[in-house]
Amino acid sequence: MFENVGDLQALDDAVVALSALREVAPIGLPERVEAVENLGVLLRLRFERLGDLDDITRSVEAHREVLAILSPDDPTYPRQQAQLASALMPRGVATTDRGDCEEALGLWQDALAALPPGHPDAGRHRQLVGVGLSVRAEVFGSLPHRNAAVAFWRAALGTTEPGSPQRFIAREMLGANLLGRFAEFTADADLAEALAVARDALADAGPEHRLQATRSLCSALDARFRRFGVREDLDELIEQGEVVLHLMPAEHPDRPAHEQGMVHARALRDDRA
Numbered sequence: 001m002f003e004n005v006g007d008l009q010a011l012d013d014a015v016v017a018l019s020a021l022r023e024v025a026p027i028g029l030p031e032r033v034e035a036v037e038n039l040g041v042l043l044r045l046r047f048e049r050l051g052d053l054d055d056i057t058r059s060v061e062a063h064r065e066v067l068a069i070l071s072p073d074d075p076t077y078p079r080q081q082a083q084l085a086s087a088l089m090p091r092g093v094a095t096t097d098r099g100d101c102e103e104a105l106g107l108w109q110d111a112l113a114a115l116p117p118g119h120p121d122a123g124r125h126r127q128l129v130g131v132g133l134s135v136r137a138e139v140f141g142s143l144p145h146r147n148a149a150v151a152f153w154r155a156a157l158g159t160t161e162p163g164s165p166q167r168f169i170a171r172e173m174l175g176a177n178l179l180g181r182f183a184e185f186t187a188d189a190d191l192a193e194a195l196a197v198a199r200d201a202l203a204d205a206g207p208e209h210r211l212q213a214t215r216s217l218c219s220a221l222d223a224r225f226r227r228f229g230v231r232e233d234l235d236e237l238i239e240q241g242e243v244v245l246h247l248m249p250a251e252h253p254d255r256p257a258h259e260q261g262m263v264h265a266r267a268l269r270d271d272r273a
Contacts, residue, residue: 008049015042022062028069036062037083044087053094059087078111079121082128085111089132093139101139105132123166130156130170134177141184149177168209171201175216179223191227195220211247214240215258231272238265 018039025032040062047055063084070077085107092100112125133149153174160167178194181187198217205213218240225233241262248255 008046011042011046011049015039015046018042033066033069037066037080040066040083040087044090047090051094053091056087056091056094060084060091063087072114078114078125081107081111081114082125085128085132089135093135096139098140101132101136105129105136108132126156127166127169130173134173137177138180143181143185146177146181146184150174150181153177162204168201168205168213171197171204172212172216175201175220179219182223188227191220191224195224211244214243214247218244231269234265234269234272238262238269241265 018035021035022032022039025035040059043055043059043062046052047059063080067077067080067084070080085104088100088104088107091097092104108125108128112122112129115122115125130149130152133145133152137145137149153170157167157170157174160170175194175197178190178197182190182194195217198213198220202210202213202217218237221233221237221240224230225237241258244258245255245262248258
């Protein structure tokens with residue numbers, strides 16, 4: 001039912017239809033449970049499009065309702081925990097509500113712990129835990145939170161197979177958290193490791209990841225240039241920035257900002273010539 005949600009009118013119509021079904025269907029009816037879950041997902045998607053806090057609050061309420069109906073030993077319970085967490089976390093970020101963020105992280109951790117060994121969803125749930133740790137660190141900025149995120153992604157990188165998409169994600173998230181910790185607490189070792197991680201990610205990146213990997217390398221080079229002012233870092237930043245422009249589609253929403261950054265970097269290089 002989600003194939004047309006890129007159309008805002010179709011999204012609105014689906015929310016209205018599912019809300020109406022929620023009102024009339026008996027509580028506990030499987031069709032009602034499915035409708036309420038889908039309503040929560042669509043409300044979250046509409047919040048991501050429009051930013052209306054009422055939508056994300058209604059999404060949280062819908063997913064809470066589904067979770068309350070199910071028994072903890074229901075095989076779908078971990079998925080529903082993750083659904084509720086996926087609504088709580090963006091609400092917590094939007095409102096800087098630590099309680100929402102902590103509850104979301106706890107739900108993701110509980111959902112992961114409830115899965116049996118080898119479950120096909122384990123990788124996705126583990127990734128959600130890591131994302132939750134990273135978001136918490138980004139929003140609330142304490143050193144223990146950032147340390148937890150760095151430790152999680154470093155461990156994840158050590159346990160993923162070479163060439164797997166999860167390994168690229170682990171590298172990206174580790175590098176981002178190392179740069180975040182450097183920006184907040186100015187540990188030069190974090191900057192050095194973030195740059196090494198970015199270089200490794202780019203060396204291993206397939207075509208589908210090359211743009212993101214190059215942008216991450218640019219971020220690390222920019223941070224080191226700002227820290228130490230070394231000309232070689234600026235030169236490499238410009239070189240890799242040109243690669244980003246080559247790879248980035250003309251309609252990419254970040255392209256204007258990147259182009260402006262390149263203008264600034266070239267002017268800075270010219271001033272130092």
